[in-house]
Amino acid sequence: MLDKYLNKITQGDCLELFKDIPDNSVDVTFADPPFNLKKNYSSYKDSREFQEYLDWCEKWISEMVRVTKPTGSILVHNIPKWLTYYATFLNKHAHFKHWIAWDAPTAPMGKSLQPAHYGILFYTKEQKGSKIYELRYPHKRDRKQGYLWKDYGGKKDLLHPFGPLVSDVWTDIHRIKHNSKRDPHPCQLPIHLMDRLILLTTDEGDIVLDPFSGTGTTAISAKRLGRQFIGFELDSKYVEISEEKLEHTLSNFKIGESWVSFYLNEIITIKDKDWENLSKYFLIPNPIKNIDFHRIELLNKDLIPKEIENFQNGKTNQQDKFYKIESKKTTEIENLDSAIILTKNKINQAL
Numbered sequence: 001m002l003d004k005y006l007n008k009i010t011q012g013d014c015l016e017l018f019k020d021i022p023d024n025s026v027d028v029t030f031a032d033p034p035f036n037l038k039k040n041y042s043s044y045k046d047s048r049e050f051q052e053y054l055d056w057c058e059k060w061i062s063e064m065v066r067v068t069k070p071t072g073s074i075l076v077h078n079i080p081k082w083l084t085y086y087a088t089f090l091n092k093h094a095h096f097k098h099w100i101a102w103d104a105p106t107a108p109m110g111k112s113l114q115p116a117h118y119g120i121l122f123y124t125k126e127q128k129g130s131k132i133y134e135l136r137y138p139h140k141r142d143r144k145q146g147y148l149w150k151d152y153g154g155k156k157d158l159l160h161p162f163g164p165l166v167s168d169v170w171t172d173i174h175r176i177k178h179n180s181k182r183d184p185h186p187c188q189l190p191i192h193l194m195d196r197l198i199l200l201t202t203d204e205g206d207i208v209l210d211p212f213s214g215t216g217t218t219a220i221s222a223k224r225l226g227r228q229f230i231g232f233e234l235d236s237k238y239v240e241i242s243e244e245k246l247e248h249t250l251s252n253f254k255i256g257e258s259w260v261s262f263y264l265n266e267i268i269t270i271k272d273k274d275w276e277n278l279s280k281y282f283l284i285p286n287p288i289k290n291i292d293f294h295r296i297e298l299l300n301k302d303l304i305p306k307e308i309e310n311f312q313n314g315k316t317n318q319q320d321k322f323y324k325i326e327s328k329k330t331t332e333i334e335n336l337d338s339a340i341i342l343t344k345n346k347i348n349q350a351l
């Protein structure tokens with residue numbers, strides 16, 4: 001049954017498609033559902049009543065828990081408001097590990113504190129025996145001078161050459177800001193965010209299931225990291241875009257025996273346990289305290305996968321065509337919205 005869905009994005013309603021997935025059959029489930037914020041999706045209406053939205057969410061969250069293996073993890077991305085309800089539900093059916101705060105400006109903008117993070121709930125199916133890896137990311141540096149951003153004082157000798165362990169606050173991954181770098185989709189995730197979650201919870205060959213696949217970010221990340229994937233997506237246009245991107249994706253985000261996440265020709269995330277194998281591919285400052293002003297460097301730049309220069313966000317030239325049409329549509333809708341607001345204001349002033 002599973003084979004039919006393996007390494008494909010299947011068009012359809014995830015609640016229907018989940019019925020075909022056996023219990024305890026996939027290693028990780030990740031969901032980035034519609035946030036009920038009236039987003040302009042191509043076919044899905046993102047505005048349900050409060051309780052209707054939560055009831056619907058409980059259905060697919062239950063399915064995520066059901067299909068996840070006993071060693072596996074359940075990850076859900078959303079704004080904090082909805083995550084508080086998800087957590088109450090998940091606490092009854094799985095085991096809380098972390099609330100990952102992904103530092104990025106979000107909606108809705110309130111009149112009190114400005115929302116500045118998305119959350120990713122990280123649960124495991126069982127309390128013990130779950131597959132979880134420690135990760136490392138590169139040291140943060142001053143962009144102009146290149147010095148370490150944090151003052152480690154007299155402790156620089158003790159620094160890890162690659163960088164610190166990843167915590168539950170992620171400040172080094174940015175939302176896709178430029179339309180030229182995104183697909184015609186209102187809320188595509190940055191692919192190296194998915195890389196990090198996949199490295200955190202899986203091994204080579206493991207299966208990652210995403211019931212709200214969008215334009216295939218999870219699938220592409222899984223494929224380039226040598227994992228298998230199952231994607232569900234309601235909108236056939238997003239499925240088409242994903243398929244085209246997947247055709248161009250190679251399973252090559254690897255140095256030696258270790259899978260790593262690249263972004264803009266830099267390695268962004270590694271598994272801590274892989275450093276022993278990876279270190280021989282780097283020029284490491286000696287003495288190590290010089291890391292304060294010397295980055296470690298890959299000895300051979302040819303180790304960087306070639307296609308990432310032309311295909312950084314998984315976007316192909318073909319999609320530029322799609323993008324231009326979609327962004328024109330979005331601009332037209334936005335212009336219309338502004339015109340309505342302006343008219344309403346004028347009417348209010350006149351009254």
Ligand SMILES: C[S@@+](CC[C@H](N)C(=O)[O-])C[C@H]1O[C@@H](n2cnc3c(N)ncnc32)[C@H](O)[C@@H]1O
Nearest residue numbers: 013014032033034188189212214215217233234
């Ligand atoms: C927040 S987006 C996911 C974006 C995705 N993470 C990416 O990076 O491209 C949510 C997606 O869920 C899809 N969707 C909405 N309802 C669905 C359903 N019942 N079954 C499957 N997909 C659905 C929407 O079409 C939309 O593409």
